[in-house]
Amino acid sequence: DGGITQSPKYLFRKEGQNVTLSCEQNLNHDAMYWYRQDPGQGLRLIYYSQIVNDFQKGDIAEGYSVSREKKESFPLTVTSAQKNPTAFYLCASSNSRTSGLYNEQFFGPGTRLTVL
Amino acid sequence: RKEVEQDPGPFNVPEGATVAFNCTYSNSASQSFFWYRQDCRKEPKLLMSVYSSGNEDGRFTAQLNRASQYISLLIRDSKLSDSATYLCVVNRPDRGSTLGRLYFGRGTQLTVWP
Numbered sequence: 001d002g003g004i005t006q007s008p009k010y011l012f013r014k015e016g017q018n019v020t021l022s023c024e025q026n027l028n029h030d031a032m033y034w035y036r037q038d039p040g041q042g043l044r045l046i047y048y049s050q051i052v053n054d055f056q057k058g059d060i061a062e063g064y065s066v067s068r069e070k071k072e073s074f075p076l077t078v079t080s081a082q083k084n085p086t087a088f089y090l091c092a093s094s095n096s097r098t099s100g101l102y103n104e105q106f107f108g109p110g111t112r113l114t115v116l
Numbered sequence: 117r118k119e120v121e122q123d124p125g126p127f128n129v130p131e132g133a134t135v136a137f138n139c140t141y142s143n144s145a146s147q148s149f150f151w152y153r154q155d156c157r158k159e160p161k162l163l164m165s166v167y168s169s170g171n172e173d174g175r176f177t178a179q180l181n182r183a184s185q186y187i188s189l190l191i192r193d194s195k196l197s198d199s200a201t202y203l204c205v206v207n208r209p210d211r212g213s214t215l216g217r218l219y220f221g222r223g224t225q226l227t228v229w230p
Contacts, residue, residue, distance in 0.1 A: 031215055042120070042203070042220035043160070048213065056212040090159055094215060103148060103207045103215045107159035 003027065004108035006091050011113045013078070013085070021076045021111045023091030032074035033092040033105065036060060043090065049074055078113065086115045117142050122204050122221035129228055133194045137224045139187040139204030146208040147216065149180055151189045154201045154223060163189075163202070194228045201225045 004025040013019045023032065031050045035043040045058030049068040063082025068074050078085045089112075092105040122139045129135050141149075149166035164171065166178040166187055177190040187204055204221040 031213075035220075040124070040222060042222045043218075045217065048217075050213060050215065058217075088157075103218060104150070104162060104165070105218060107161070110159050112157075 004091060004093055004106060006089075006108035006111050008111060009109065011111055013113065013115050015115055016080045018077055018079050019113065021078065021089055021091075021113070023074045023076065023108055024072055025074075025091075025093045025108075026072060027093055027095070027106065028071075029093035029095045029106075030071070031094045032068070033094075034058075034064070034066065034074070034076045035090045035092065037088040037090060037110075046076065046089075085113055088112050118221075119143060119208075119219035120204055120206050120221040122224050124222055124224060126225040126227060129194055129226070131194055131196060131228055131230055133228075134190065134192045135194060135226060136191075137189045137202055137204070137226075139189075139221055141185050141187070141204075141206045141219070143206075143208050144182075144185065146185075146206045146219075148207040149178075149187050150205040150207075150218075151176075151178060151187075152203040152205055152220075154203055156200075160203055160220075191226075194226075196228050196230060199226055199228050 007022045033048040034046040047066040049055035065077045090110045091108040094105045151163045152160040153163045154160040166180045170179045175192045179188045201223040203223045206219050207216045210217040
């Protein structure tokens, strides 16, 4: 089955700790994205990557870091510098070779992070 | 001004009703448009793209008015399973991305009751 997987589904973190959220896709998509969703809010872009070893900041990158060492994987680290990290984190991917500015994105099931 | 604005609802309708959602976008450079559906505590899933001429997929009809920067979604013969939040999504060019960037509305909540 092709798709996007995120783990873990639920994550609890103590204040002051860094935590890494996993995102893996086997769709052979070039582009991958991280969004954050808060209750009653639209999705906000944290980071995105169009090719391996390259990534760009989104609107709310402060307190987060990413890496893109493999095409299939785009992990997100939530650092202790992120002031309000409790949220629903969604990873997405799209196929840059066919989408162009159409940019249809497919989402993983998400990770709910709660800071205690 | 927000990139994408939607009426948050909630819309509560009986089964079989017709319901319409509206959305406006602020940037005239926006080039592609979508409606996503998001069930409670789940990820968004693409419902349909929106084309300039308008398009229909079964009970769902999407319309785009570029002059007014307005997008709509019409659901006919509502089913209980249509209960969800509907996200209006717009893609526009972005300096850092050859694909452009998606901008999401906050979503419109729909509940269909028996």
